[in-house]
Amino acid sequence: DTAVSQTPKYLVTQMGNDKSIKCEQNLGHDTMYWYKQDSKKFLKIMFSYNNKELIINETVPNRFSPKSPDKAHLNLHINSLELGDSAVYFCASSQGTGRGYTFGSGTRLTVV
Amino acid sequence: GNSVTQMEGPVTLSEEAFLTINCTYTATGYPSLFWYVQYPGEGLQLLLKATKADDKGSNKGFEATYRKETTSFHLEKGSVQVSDSAVYFCALSDQNDYKLSFGAGTTVTVRA
Numbered sequence: 001d002t003a004v005s006q007t008p009k010y011l012v013t014q015m016g017n018d019k020s021i022k023c024e025q026n027l028g029h030d031t032m033y034w035y036k037q038d039s040k041k042f043l044k045i046m047f048s049y050n051n052k053e054l055i056i057n058e059t060v061p062n063r064f065s066p067k068s069p070d071k072a073h074l075n076l077h078i079n080s081l082e083l084g085d086s087a088v089y090f091c092a093s094s095q096g097t098g099r100g101y102t103f104g105s106g107t108r109l110t111v112v
Numbered sequence: 113g114n115s116v117t118q119m120e121g122p123v124t125l126s127e128e129a130f131l132t133i134n135c136t137y138t139a140t141g142y143p144s145l146f147w148y149v150q151y152p153g154e155g156l157q158l159l160l161k162a163t164k165a166d167d168k169g170s171n172k173g174f175e176a177t178y179r180k181e182t183t184s185f186h187l188e189k190g191s192v193q194v195s196d197s198a199v200y201f202c203a204l205s206d207q208n209d210y211k212l213s214f215g216a217g218t219t220v221t222v223r224a
Binding site: 004033040041042050097099100101 | 144150155156158199201209214
């Protein structure tokens with residue numbers, strides 16, 4: 001199936017740990033994104049890569065570091081996790097501008 | 113900058129009722145407009161879109177018309193079902209921008 005897939009679906013970890021979330025798309029899109037959805041369902045863009053180049057880097061703590069080894073993959077690494085990092089993180093992809101995104105099913109991160 | 117304002121929820125309806133979710137936008141250019149739906153525990157799915165003024169997007173019985181004069185893109189469905197219970201997001205994307213700007217989301221619950 002053509003899709004945006006992200007792993008893991010659930011992640012429970014302790015404060016201070018380092019964790020990664022992986023995302024892959026097989027749609028042939030040239031741009032990938034990370035969004036954070038808080039408990040009130042509000043969506044906030046974090047990062048975007050276009051053909052492995054960082055093009056959007058919103059105000060995000062530098063504990064969050066994206067990496068794009070190729071245009072089909074975009075990973076998110078989080079250092080020194082804090083309670084406030086608990087949220088659902090969505091990966092998405094698009095082709096060009098103004099066309100909307102295809103989203104992954106999300107990773108629910110819980111920091112305890 | 114670009115922004116989207118949508119009707120606050122939650123909205124609770126009975127089956128076969130008429131649904132309207134208001135969405136207005138602010139944009140500097142000529143954006144494309146989208147409605148996304150998020151079913152419980154899932155990622156966002158594109159519901160419908162419109163790319164220019166007076167375009168009507170439609171899907172699964174939902175409709176929205178791009179109104180440039182009122183900068184609106186209201187979502188409507190004539191007869192909702194329990195399976196329409198979800199969070200609905202209005203969004204816009206400028207033709208020259210990779211970023212998709214979302215409204216705050218409206219939670220809709222349909223009761224049998």
